[in-house]
Amino acid sequence: MKQSFVYILKCSDGSYYTGVTSNLSARMFKHNSGFYPDCFTFNRRPLELVFYCEFTDINLAIEKEKQIKKWSRAKKEALINDDFDELVNLAKKSFGK
Template identity: 75%
Template structure:
């Protein structure tokens, strides 16, 4: 069974990068070594792995990565900090009355 990983990196400029890979160790190394000069993380090195999840189904992993990329910073930080109870409320939009 081949594993896939969805991961979140904290960049040197304090931003977050979300990605997907089948080899987490190698991928983090590539981010930090600057292998891809046009990548988001190239000018934001060093990066630090702050979250990852394992998946046995690549389609679920891809879906999860796309979902997390749309999340707010606060929601990503709740996930990173294992504050799962906060996730539903952070998903709600606040409307002005």
């Protein structure tokens, strides 16, 4: 099975970019070299890889990438920092009475 990666980059402006790829080192090179001039990261270089995880199922990797892209900055930072307790707490919603 082919390996896939979901990754998070920290951009020079402090924002985060989440992506999916089958070749992490090649994708990092393309991001940092400005290979894609229309990409979100083009004007936000240099970039730092702050998180990645491996998948053997590309469909699951794409699903997780889409999920993470919807997360708040705080929740992404909890994932980046391996703060899984905080990650769970940030997933809870509080509803007013």
